[in-house]
Amino acid sequence: MMFLVLFLLTLEYRDDGLAMIPAANGPKMDKLRKQIGSVFKKEGLKITVTTNLVEVNFLDVTLNAVNGRYCPYRKPNDHPLYINAQSNHPPNIIKQLPKMITKRLSDISCDAEEFNKAKGAYEQALRSSGYDEKMEYIEKTSNPADSKVRRKRTRNIIWYNPPYSLNVTTNIGKKFLWLLAKHFPRGHRLNKIFNKNTVKLSYSCLPNVSTILNSTRSQKTVEEKEDRMCNCRNKAKCPISGECLKTAVVYEATLQTEETQYQYIGLTEHTFKARYNAHKSSFNNENQRLSTELSKKVWELKEQHVPYNLKWTILRHGQPYRGGMRACDLCLTEKLCILTSKHENLLNKRREILNKCRHMNKLLLKKCL
Ligand SMILES: [Zn+2]
Ligand SMILES: [Zn+2]
Numbered sequence: 001m002m003f004l005v006l007f008l009l010t011l012e013y014r015d016d017g018l019a020m021i022p023a024a025n026g027p028k029m030d031k032l033r034k035q036i037g038s039v040f041k042k043e044g045l046k047i048t049v050t051t052n053l054v055e056v057n058f059l060d061v062t063l064n065a066v067n068g069r070y071c072p073y074r075k076p077n078d079h080p081l082y083i084n085a086q087s088n089h090p091p092n093i094i095k096q097l098p099k100m101i102t103k104r105l106s107d108i109s110c111d112a113e114e115f116n117k118a119k120g121a122y123e124q125a126l127r128s129s130g131y132d133e134k135m136e137y138i139e140k141t142s143n144p145a146d147s148k149v150r151r152k153r154t155r156n157i158i159w160y161n162p163p164y165s166l167n168v169t170t171n172i173g174k175k176f177l178w179l180l181a182k183h184f185p186r187g188h189r190l191n192k193i194f195n196k197n198t199v200k201l202s203y204s205c206l207p208n209v210s211t212i213l214n215s216t217r218s219q220k221t222v223e224e225k226e227d228r229m230c231n232c233r234n235k236a237k238c239p240i241s242g243e244c245l246k247t248a249v250v251y252e253a254t255l256q257t258e259e260t261q262y263q264y265i266g267l268t269e270h271t272f273k274a275r276y277n278a279h280k281s282s283f284n285n286e287n288q289r290l291s292t293e294l295s296k297k298v299w300e301l302k303e304q305h306v307p308y309n310l311k312w313t314i315l316r317h318g319q320p321y322r323g324g325m326r327a328c329d330l331c332l333t334e335k336l337c338i339l340t341s342k343h344e345n346l347l348n349k350r351r352e353i354l355n356k357c358r359h360m361n362k363l364l365l366k367k368c369l
Contacts, residue, residue: 018058020065026052061108071114072105080122085130090164090203098126098133106138157200158193164203173201190365231273240312244273250316250334253279253294255347256309257301263343264294267334269320269359276312293347321359328357 021032033049040047055064062073074080082101085094101122109115115137123135162172177196184194207215229245232238240251249272255262268275282288282295289299301308315337318330335353338346 016058018056018063069110069114070108071110072108072118074121080125082125082129082131088164088166089205093205098131098135101126102133102135103138105135106140109137112137155198157198160199160201161204162201163206176201193365239276240272240314243314244276245271246314246317247271248318248320248330249314250318250330250337251275252313252315252337254311254313255294255297255301256311257306260345261343262297262345262347263341264292264297264347265315265334265337265341266292266294267318267330269330272312272314293349297347321357323363328359330359331355331357 024032029051033051036049037047054066055062057063057073060073061070063070082097083089083094087094105119105122106115109118119135126133126135160176162176180194180196180199184191230238230242231245235242238244240246248269250265250267251272253264253266255264266275266279279292279294282291283298283302286299289295298308298310316333318333319325320330321328338348338350338353341348
């Protein structure tokens, strides 16, 4: 006789595990339970082990170790609820839903008897959502051809998932594939990447109301986190008065010597702090001396033993470049700041205004070719 041993692993989240071992006497099982516990404890994890179970509900199946039977299981207050047959969803999802449920229920029932016992609630749920299909037990096939894992060559597929809507009469799929063939014909240098074998289309569903509500809620927590604008250990020593974690900013450095004051305008897509650290390292490592106009000036002053003082301020906030934008807001903002700067000793060269945006490069197709 076999006993089921139920594992309950308590980590940051909860997850259950199940194991089956030959039946043994009480003390032996107890010893085993303690052994498992100590293995987990060594790794700093907690586990609860329940032994000597004959029948167990695991996920959505009830398993019986004595008679080898299994059947679908649902928690007492869990009532199945499905999307309505009239709902604005891709037709094949609605068509496949009853089949999918029947298949799953057949898979977790050991025979037609258990299936028929369980199907009532599911059939009723389907009927109240507007489906009239009858659920019939699907025999398990023991055809070896089915279970044989066919070797498949993996292919990189680019999916296009437009949202589905009943109100759209245009055949989006057809139009899309037509455009693909038109713009990347055979012989085109990108045809290898974009052709009807590598680009596929499948409709996506839009999130339901509860998902939308939850996402705005989690967005809020992200914003709350973003409120933390400085992670300097000593807040008084923050290079930019408590705003060092701000991203996508145009900043100004003021280099003050006894006689003159120089200004340098720069931008960063990431946090100001990361950019600040890069500047700092360019002042300390001579091989980075030419990295910016500011570092050139700092090294010049260092060599002449002129004492200097550096102060940083944020001039503007911008939008970081995202694929599909026509211009890079951050680069344009920086250029505008350089152009309109009234400082006499601006370290930036006027020709910097002609520089091409660097942020677009990361999205280029060049890397695929
Ligand atoms: Zn700071
Ligand atoms: Zn840019």
